[in-house]
Structures are given as C-alpha cells and as structure tokens.
Amino acid sequence: MTTKLSERSDPILRVSDLQTNFATRAGIVTAVDGVSLDVYSGESLGVVGESGSGKSVTFASVMGLIKHPGKITRGSIDFLGQNILNFSEKQYQQMRGKDIAMTMQDALTALNPAFTVGDQILEVILVHDDDLSGSRRQKKQQAYQKALDMMNLVGIPSAESRMDDYPHQFSGGMRQRIMIAIALACKPRLLIADEPTTALDVTIQAQVLELIARIRKDLGMSVVLITHDLGVVSEYCDHVVVMYAGQIVESGPTAEVIKTPAHPYTRGLLSSIPSLDDLDRIIEPIPGQVPELINLPEGCRFYSRCSFATDACQKTIDMVSVAEERQVRCILKAGEY
Amino acid sequence: MTLLTNSAEISAEPSPIVRNLKMFARSRLSLVSILVVIGFFLLAILAPFIAPHDPNETDLFLRLLPPFWLEGGDIAYPLGCDALGRDILSRIIYGSRVSIFIGLSVILIATTIGIIAGLAAGFFGGWIDSAISRIVDILLAFPYLIFAIALMAMMGPGLQNILIALAYKEWVIPCRVVRGEVLSARNAEYVEAAKASGASDRYIMVREILPNILSPVIVVSTVRMAHVIILEASLSFLGLGIQPPTASWGSMVADGRVFMLESWWVSTFPGLAILLLVLALNIASQGLRDAFDPKFHD
Numbered sequence: 006m007t008t009k010l011s012e013r014s015d016p017i018l019r020v021s022d023l024q025t026n027f028a029t030r031a032g033i034v035t036a037v038d039g040v041s042l043d044v045y046s047g048e049s050l051g052v053v054g055e056s057g058s059g060k061s062v063t064f065a066s067v068m069g070l071i072k073h074p075g076k077i078t079r080g081s082i083d084f085l086g087q088n089i090l091n092f093s094e095k096q097y098q099q100m101r102g103k104d105i106a107m108t109m110q111d112a113l114t115a116l117n118p119a120f121t122v123g124d125q126i127l128e129v130i131l132v133h134d135d136d137l138s139g140s141r142r143q144k145k146q147q148a149y150q151k152a153l154d155m156m157n158l159v160g161i162p163s164a165e166s167r168m169d170d171y172p173h174q175f176s177g178g179m180r181q182r183i184m185i186a187i188a189l190a191c192k193p194r195l196l197i198a199d200e201p202t203t204a205l206d207v208t209i210q211a212q213v214l215e216l217i218a219r220i221r222k223d224l225g226m227s228v229v230l231i232t233h234d235l236g237v238v239s240e241y242c243d244h245v246v247v248m249y250a251g252q253i254v255e256s257g258p259t260a261e262v263i264k265t266p267a268h269p270y271t272r273g274l275l276s277s278i279p280s281l282d283d284l285d286r287i288i289e290p291i292p293g294q295v296p297e298l299i300n301l302p303e304g305c306r307f308y309s310r311c312s313f314a315t316d317a318c319q320k321t322i323d324m325v326s327v328a329e330e331r332q333v334r335c336i337l338k339a340g341e342y
Numbered sequence: 343m344t345l346l347t348n349s350a351e352i353s354a355e356p357s358p359i360v361r362n363l364k365m366f367a368r369s370r371l372s373l374v375s376i377l378v379v380i381g382f383f384l385l386a387i388l389a390p391f392i393a394p395h396d397p398n399e400t401d402l403f404l405r406l407l408p409p410f411w412l413e414g415g416d417i418a419y420p421l422g423c424d425a426l427g428r429d430i431l432s433r434i435i436y437g438s439r440v441s442i443f444i445g446l447s448v449i450l451i452a453t454t455i456g457i458i459a460g461l462a463a464g465f466f467g468g469w470i471d472s473a474i475s476r477i478v479d480i481l482l483a484f485p486y487l488i489f490a491i492a493l494m495a496m497m498g499p500g501l502q503n504i505l506i507a508l509a510y511k512e513w514v515i516p517c518r519v520v521r522g523e524v525l526s527a528r529n530a531e532y533v534e535a536a537k538a539s540g541a542s543d544r545y546i547m548v549r550e551i552l553p554n555i556l557s558p559v560i561v562v563s564t565v566r567m568a569h570v571i572i573l574e575a576s577l578s579f580l581g582l583g584i585q586p587p588t589a590s591w592g593s594m595v596a597d598g599r600v601f602m603l604e605s606w607w608v609s610t611f612p613g614l615a616i617l618l619l620v621l622a623l624n625i626a627s628q629g630l631r632d633a634f635d636p637k638f639h640d
Contacts (some may be wrong), residue, residue, distance in 0.1 A: 068538055102539030109538070114531040119553035128549075129539050187539060 015086070016043035017194055017227055018067065018105075023080035025059075025066050032299040036062040036075070038251040044195060049221060049228040051238030051259060053274065054248035057295050060231050061110070063248075064197045068107055069097040085194070103133040106188035107197040111204060112180040116172035122183045123168030126152040126190050133191040155186040159216060178209035182216065189220060196221070197229045202237065214241050235274050239263050244330075247271050250295055250306040253324065257331035267333040269311045305335070313337060362557070365633040372629025378622035386438040393432040394418065398587045401427040406605045422607045424597055430607065433589040434615050440501075440578075440590045441619065445571045447505055449563050452512035457559065459513065460520025461547045465528055475521070478514040486511060487576055494582040504583055508570055519562050523555035530554075557634035564627035568620040575616050591616050 025037040037059040044050050052060045066077050067084075069092065082089050084105065092100065101107075109115035117125060130148040131137070137144040156164035159182040172180060181201060188196055198217060202210035218241055221228050230242055238245050238259060245262050247255040247270065255268040266272040273291035280286060293310040304319035305311070311318070317336055324332045366372055385392060404427035410417045421430040463474040481489075493507035527533065528551065536550045577583035578592030586593065591612040598608030 070534065070537060098540045098542055100540070101537070102541075107535075107538040109531050109535045111531055115535040117532040117536070117550055117554065132545075133540060184535070187535075 014046060016045050016083075017085055018044040018229075019081075019083040020063070020067065021081050021083075023063065023066060023082065024078045025062055025071060026076055026078045028074040028076070029299075034298045035301070036251055036298060037066065039080075040248070040251075040253055041080075042246050042253065042256065044227050044229060046194075046227055047221075047225050048244065049218075049230060049242045051242030051245040052229060052231045052248060053233065053235055053238055053245060055233060055295055057250075057298075058248040059251040060248050061199055064107070064199065064229060064231060067197070068101060068105065069094075099133075102129055102188075102193070103191045104193055105195045105197065106191070106193040108181075108184045108188045108199060108201055110200045112184045113177060113204065115184055116180060118172055121169050121171055122175070123149075123152055123156075123170075126155055126183070126187050129187055129190045152186075152190065155190050156183075158189070158220065159183070159186045160212075161186075178205055178213065181205060181209075181213050185213070185217065185220075189224070192224055193226060195227045195229065197231070199231045200233070201230070202232070202234075210237075217241070235263070236278055247274070250301070251298055252306060252334060253332075254307065254334045255332070256324075257328070261328070261331060267327050267331065268307075268335045269313050269337070270307050273310075362633045366629050369629050369632070371625055372633075375622040375625035375629065378618065379626055382438050382619050382622075383442060385435055386442045389435050389439055393429075393435045394420075395429040395432045397428060397432040397436040397589045399428065403427065406601060406608070408605070409607050421611045422605075424594070424608045425601065425605075430594075430611050433594060434591070434612055437589040437591045437594060437612060438615070438619075440584055440588065441571045441574060441616070444501075444504055444508070444574045445567045448508045448512055448570045449567045451505065451509040452566070453516045453559065453563050455509070455513040456516025456518075457520050457552070460517040461524055461552065463517070464521040464524025465543070465547050465551070471521075474517070478517055481511050481514050484511070487573065490573060490577060491580065491582060494577060499582055499585050501584065504574060504577060507577075508573055512566065512570065515566055516559055516562060519558055520555060523558060524551055527551045527554055557630075561627055561631045561634060564623055564630060568623035568627070571620055571623075572616065 020043075021041045023037055023040045024035060027034040027036055040059070040063050042050070042052075042063075052063070054060045062071070062075070065071055067082055067089075069089070071077060077090060080090075084100070089097070089100065116122065127145075127148050130151050131144065134148065134151070137147050139147075153164055153168065156168065161167055161179060161182060167175075172183070175183065181204075185198075185201070188198075196217070201217065202213050205213060214237060217228060217230075220226075228242075230238065232238060235245075242259050245257065245259045246253050247262070247268065249270050255262060255266070255271045257267075262271060263275065266275055270291070273289070276286075276289040277291060279288055291310055296306055296309065302319070303321055305314070305322050308314050308318050315336075322334055322336060324334050327333050366376075401423075404416075404419065404423045406425060407419055407423040407427070408415045409422040410420050412422075415422065419429050419431070421434070423429055424433070459474050463471040489511055490507045493510060494503060497503040497506065524547075533546055533550055536546050541550065574583055575590070575592030575595070578590040579596045581593070581596065583592055584590035594612035595609045595616075598605065598610075598612075601608055
C-alpha cells in the first residue's frame, strides 16, 4: 500500500524542525526538539513512543493547543501550504474541527457530561459545515440528518434513539466511536487520533482501528495515529515515526522499519512485544527510563539505555538516511549490530 | 451507576435534571419545604384575591384587636390587628410580595453578575482573575448589614435602592462559587476536545463549562435568597427599607415592638412568617444540594 516518494504529491502537513518548550520551575523542558515530519494526502502515519516522548505535544502544537507555560520556540508547521504558526486565534478556530480534527486520549472524559451525544455532534456540524442552507430550522434539520449519518457511519446500533443519550450511558468503545463521529463530522482532511484505543479492551480496540481505517479509505483523508503500540502501527499505518525523549529517532515505511529496525530503541521496542508465533523468544525489556528533558547532555539521548553505546555517541547526532525514505538518528547503520 | 451497554431499551433513562428532581422529591422534608416555598409564592402572586381586607385600611375601633382565639377576638380578623387597626393577616399576605420580590430580584441580578464575573475570572486567569478576586475580597471584608445600612443611608429608602444596596455585595457569593468550579472544569478534557473542534472561548465558557457548573450555583442561590429576605427584613425593621404604609414583614415586626408585652401578636406573626419562609428555603436548598451532588446518590 505504500506509495513511493516519487509518486507522492506535496504533503498536506509538513512539520519542520519543531521545538516546543515548557518553562517550569526546575528549568526549561524541551518536550519536542527538532521534530520534522510529513503527512501525505490519504496516508496514515504512525507516531510511536513511550509516555513523555513528545508525541502528543507535537500534535498539540499542530492544533495550536499548547497552553502556558508551553511555547513553540522554533520551526514551522505548514498545512495545505500555509504556515499555521502565523495563524490568529480566529483562523485556528476555523481550522480546528473543520480541516484538522483531533480525538482525545480519554474518551471517558472528553465528552461533555451535560449534553446528549447527538447535540455534541450537531454542534460541530452547525459551527463548521458550509453546506447547510436555508433558515435556522432547516439548517438544524440538515445538521441532525448529518449527525445521524455519522452515528451510523461509526457503527452505533439504533443510532436514532441513542442520539438523545448522555455520554455516561455509553460504554467505553461506544464513547470512542462517538468521539470519532464528532471528529469526522465535518469531513476533515486530516484526523489526529491521540491514543484512540489505549483505554479500550483488545476486541474493541480492533473494531475502532478498523473503523478509522475504513473511514480513511472512504473519505480519502489522512490519519495520524499516536500510540505506544508498534503492533497497532504495523497493522494500520503506511509510515511510522519513532520518537524518543522529544526527538525522532527513526522514520520510514512501516513494513521496512518493522523488518529491519535501524535504531537500537526501535529494536528494543520490537523485542518488548510478546509474540505468539515465537514462544521461545525471550522478551527483552529496555532497561532504565526516559531521561528527564531538563538540561539534556549533548549526544544521543538513548545513550544511557543503549547496549551498543560507545564514546562516539556523546557528540551531537543528526538524522541520516539509511535507505530511500528511511532515516535514523544513530551512528550505527542497520545490520551493524 | 448502572452498567450500560448499547442495547436500545436501556436508553430510556431520563436526563440528569429529571433524575436529580426525582432524587429531590424522594426526601419528604425537602418536598414539604418546597411546597411551603411555593405556597408563599402563590400567596404573593394572588395576594389581592386571598387577603380578607385591604392591608392599609385603618380602623381605630379595631386597634390592637387580639387574634380570634383570644378573648375579644374576631374571626373576621383571624390574626388580630395592629396599632392602627389594620388586619395583620392581610398585611402578612401583602408583605410576602415585598420579601419574595426583593429576594428573587436581588438573587437574579447578583447571580447574573456573579456568573459573568466568575466565568471571566476562572477561565481567563491572570490579571482579570486578580482584579475580580481583589474586588471580591474587599467587598467581603465589610460586614454585610452595616454595608447595606450605609448604602441605604446614602441613597435613601425605597424599593429600587434596596435592590441596589443588596445586589451590590451579593454578587460576590455566586462569583466565588463559579470561579472555583470553572477552575476545576477548565482543565477537563471535554474543554480541550471542544477547543480541538474549533470552539471559541465564549462558546466554551457558556456552552461547555456553564451547564456543568450550574447545580452548585442553583443551590447557593437558594440559600442566599433566604439570606437576602432576612436582610431586607432587617433594613425595613430599622426603618431604612420599605416605607410605610406598604406592608413589609420587617417593618411590621418593628411596629409591634412597643406593645410586645400586652399585644404580642403584632410582632409575632410577621416574625413567624419570616421564620417559616427562610427555614423552608434553607431546607429546600439542602435537599437540592443532596440531589445534585452525586456523592449522596445511592
């Protein structure tokens, strides 16, 4: 399914050299440090990393949702050819939900408990959808129909009667579906799904991911899937970006990255996944923890946890190309260890 | 909370408001108290049809007439008459208009201002919050009644001035409640989600946060209404509030002060009316709190 670089058109989202800092009492935390990535039309990009690796902050930056004391200090974010870092709050409001939609990590709390789910889908459509015409009443009727279609699209049984239910009356998987319905209500060009399945059990997880994959194909939109689960990425994403301590350490087409991981961290992530095919294989957890993001030393951030670390790793390491479309932030090349 | 799946027949559960009202009605004390409050409201609205006499009609032959069960009482004037021979029952009925009108208006004005100020302070934070919070602190530092007396002395008596004098300070109470609730609600994930789907600040404040914090505001308003009624009665008792001959419970209590030993009924019955309404409001507000607070649900 992966398209070659030469066949792809311009990316719809291009993040280059993004740096997002948080000023804390202990010092400046660089949560995102020099992240560059492209999202192409109709493609799905997986963003993988441990908690605190900066994957959510990267896309909160894209949405313009970085709150004080956070600040984007460097880089540019281009969406459909416009640098959105220059956007006014008004322009952001028009973009959010309409062109780029985001589903939040926790579907249990991301729905407003005081409104029916029908109302919550309806609102987004009423605010953003330009196709509605006629009087207020007619608009409302059209929006209602669209909201109902969304409920059916995401597979809510007996959608019409459930429009009038409150979020607490739905199960976790259903709530996640409703979140997706709200996000997709205005048919955005790009859906950012922040850990859409983390709170769900495995069978529901698969349903929700299949749903996102199906709608992506039907609507021709792009998807960014933020997750800590490489298994999910291997199943549903064309390209993958692996993040560690605020930096991208490896990027490339999913199949190739999974087959021949070039960075010791990616390798570590892969060997931490239990497998049913190979029961004799020993699961190797990565020792240690993600370093604190305050006053990081120069050089590789994985240094302290890496079993291949040498003195050469203590100087600044840039991303290097290892194959077509594949980049890695490591002095070792694939296969050298 | 019951475990809800996606089957359709369970979806008939009523909205939270209906659920809370049912919860409220389950307590008998709350139910009685709310009926008393409603009773007073009806009394106020229907006063001209219910009152047996004109509240301002004087008849010196009936001066200090005792209630009907005492010797010399007349069933036509069931609670007796005051020093000018006015029917006390009729004056209590008409007096409920003053108390309830002032209580409702002051709470309405104060809650509106308080919600706006509290939302702004809690949501925007920074210097807006500092400015509003300091004003609130300053107003809270004055004793309420003395503050109101000073204002009334400055502006002179009258219905409009009572409203101003009481609302002037009353708004800080809902303001503080709203601010606190907004502080905890503004970091809720649904607020973030609303922002991510393109909602403006005003939309988030009014449509996302406000409906979620309304129940404590309603509860506080009910308690404070009782408080405002007492304050109005106090002002009228001191002669700074409603002016004669308009019947007001506070001034009626004041009128009977001099005859307290021989004609106790002149002060006692309006006093009991204040007691009854304020008590009912307080109990009702407690019932409301229990019904709105999920901690008290089974």
